[in-house]
Amino acid sequence: MATTLLFVDADNQAPILATTLTRFLKTIGRESAKAIVAGNGVGDRVRNWELALKEARPDIEVACHVAPPRKQSADVRLMFELAPFYHGQPDSAVLLVIFSRDDLLVAAAECLVQKGHNAMVVVGSSSNGTSLVTDVPVVVLPSPQVAAAQVAPAPIHDVATARPANQSDTKPDNAVVTTAITKIRQQLKPNKQGGYAASAVGQVLAQLGHDKANRTKIVKQIPNLKEVGTGPEKRLIF
CATH class of the missing domain: 3.40.50 (Rossmann fold)
Incomplete structure (x- = not known):
């Protein structure tokens, strides 16, 4: 069966x-x-x-x-x-x-x-x-x-998809970043110490279809971003 x-x-x-x-x-x-x-x-x-x-x-x-x-x-x-x-x-x-x-x-x-x-x-x-x-x-x-x-x-x-040679050099559009910020604020509650858990932010971006490289680019483009902590304790404040 x-x-x-x-x-x-x-x-x-x-x-x-x-x-x-x-x-x-x-x-x-x-x-x-x-x-x-x-x-x-x-x-x-x-x-x-x-x-x-x-x-x-x-x-x-x-x-x-x-x-x-x-x-x-x-x-x-x-x-x-x-x-x-x-x-x-x-x-x-x-x-x-x-x-x-x-x-x-x-x-x-x-x-x-x-x-x-x-x-x-x-x-x-x-x-x-x-x-x-x-x-x-x-x-x-x-x-x-x-x-x-x-x-x-x-x-x-069934076949591999070729990655554009210059993809790693491109920055996400402002509209993409804005959409990501909106989705993060809709799905996540701010940490008691301020900001959002970095791992949780990454998961929201993954649900939007962004791979690891694009997630990193989007986070770096968030206005007034402040990163606090390291490892599992890392928070993104914006």
């Missing part, structure tokens, strides 16, 4: 995509699925994903994991869940779907495919048009606004 396992990075992808995700699985004949959801405990992301998946597909089995509030802790938790497959024998009936843009999990998908497993990466459409650079199949789900007018999901891309 065909089995589909979803590995959802709740810190990286928004739960509003749950309906589009389950519709995509139905389109490819993979309605029977189990979801493993991980997040770092900042806010209610894991719970929101569980509720969204259950609403989209009431019979889906969802395993939730709240990781410590540290950078990439959700990625690490999902990689622990993926480890048995990496060390196990490939099964042609099993499809591993990794729902994240994070480099660690994209690399995990590449390792699984190299081992002979059926694995793909699924992401929500990026507001800045950034493409993942990988040779594993990637499915880009339309945003909820676009999804209402579409039936079929975005196509699977």
